Amino acid sequence: MTKSAKNTKFSQMIRSRDGNFAMLAAVLLPVAMIAGSLALDTTNALSMKTRLQNAVDSAALATATRLYQEENLSVADAKIFAASFLKGQVEEDSTAFDGFSISPTVTITPVNTNGGTTWKVSVAVTGTQKATPMAKLIGRDTLSVNVTGKSQSGSESSQGSISMALVLDQSGSMDWKLDGEKKINVLKQAVFGLIDQFKAVDKNGDYIRLGSVSYNSNVTGKNNMTWNVNRVHNFVGQLQATGGTDSTDAFKWGYEKVSSTKETDEHKARTGQEPERIIVFMTDGDNNYTSADTSTKKLCDEAKADGLTIYTIAFAAPTRGQQLLSYCADKPENYYDARNSQELIDAFKNIGEQTSKVVSRLTE
Numbered sequence: 140m141t142k143s144a145k146n147t148k149f150s151q152m153i154r155s156r157d158g159n160f161a162m163l164a165a166v167l168l169p170v171a172m173i174a175g176s177l178a179l180d181t182t183n184a185l186s187m188k189t190r191l192q193n194a195v196d197s198a199a200l201a202t203a204t205r206l207y208q209e210e211n212l213s214v215a216d217a218k219i220f221a222a223s224f225l226k227g228q229v230e231e232d233s234t235a236f237d238g239f240s241i242s243p244t245v246t247i248t249p250v251n252t253n254g255g256t257t258w259k260v261s262v263a264v265t266g267t268q269k270a271t272p273m274a275k276l277i278g279r280d281t282l283s284v285n286v287t288g289k290s291q292s293g294s295e296s297s298q299g300s301i302s303m304a305l306v307l308d309q310s311g312s313m314d315w316k317l318d319g320e321k322k323i324n325v326l327k328q329a330v331f332g333l334i335d336q337f338k339a340v341d342k343n344g345d346y347i348r349l350g351s352v353s354y355n356s357n358v359t360g361k362n363n364m365t366w367n368v369n370r371v372h373n374f375v376g377q378l379q380a381t382g383g384t385d386s387t388d389a390f391k392w393g394y395e396k397v398s399s400t401k402e403t404d405e406h407k408a409r410t411g412q413e414p415e416r417i418i419v420f421m422t423d424g425d426n427n428y429t430s431a432d433t434s435t436k437k438l439c440d441e442a443k444a445d446g447l448t449i450y451t452i453a454f455a456a457p458t459r460g461q462q463l464l465s466y467c468a469d470k471p472e473n474y475y476d477a478r479n480s481q482e483l484i485d486a487f488k489n490i491g492e493q494t495s496k497v498v499s500r501l502t503e
């Protein structure tokens with residue numbers, strides 16, 4: 140064969156695509172699988188870290204609160220309580236993550252103040268789960284993350300104050316069943332849990348003022364801002380679902396109440412503090428008219444400009460209701476899209492934990 144013929148054959152071989160796909164697949168498929176496995180491991184690790192951070196924050200806060208409430212509680216018993224509380228918080232994660240385990244360390248330190256002794260609580264956790272099988276090819280069998288939550292037991296020098304208004308939907312769709320239970324009853328359960336959290340962290344009722352308004356096509360009921368959170372409990376317990384939906388006047392009521400000078404005066408007289416002002420706004424539907432969306436959004440803009448914290452919860456709501464509440468939250472993480480009953484309860488619980496940190500002054 141001549142040199143020219145050899146060159147022609149070589150060129151044809153280079154240009155030929157026969158078998159190229161199989162060769163490339165043989166080379167790239169393992170790489171793609173490992174990359175996908177690593178991406179999944181990263182997602183799992185971030186999810187585990189987020190859940191653990193919430194859990195250690197809750198455990199530190201609950202332990203500091205209990206030390207504040209029970210003067211005779213020993214440090215040893217408080218550590219046992221913290222570990223047990225943490226275990227309960229992450230119990231569901233044992234099924235969410237393969238081979239999930241935690242290794243907690245609880246540190247409790249007394250701090251002498253002019254008003255007596257307060258307690259610093261630190262809950263540090265290393266969380267571990269199994270890596271995906273492909274990750275073993277690069278020598279990784281497990282994933283580990285480290286998180287820490289810290290809190291300090293309440294005292295006049297360490298506590299903060301809040302004024303919160305609950306703006307609650309009691310329209311007719313709240314009478315529909317979801318997960319086998321009427322939505323209005325699930326809402327009551329969620330609010331009761333929030334109130335119980337407040338009673339635990341503010342046992343003497345000196346730092347939290349709470350009010351509530353309910354609405355359908357109109358404002359249907361009001362419980363003015365009060366130090367006695369049990370009054371709000373009773374108000375919510377009597378709600379009945381009926382009518383259409385218009386959130387404007389109810390949100391306006393909540394906004395005006397928490398931003399009033401009276402709230403400042405009440406807290407100044409009781410603790411000498413300026414309160415954090417908070418609105419919790421929920422709905423399970425759309426406003427009957429888009430004009431009500433527009434007017435509610437305008438009020439939300441004003442409230443955010445005034446520095447209010449706005450938590451919003453869409454409870455199995457359709458798209459327009461979700462969009463309204465997402466818009467009204469003062470920051471993205473304060474919007475909750477609760478698709479089922481448990482997620483609604485969890486949303487109120489999370490809001491309770493976040494706002495209780497103001498009262499207990501969670502330090503990290």
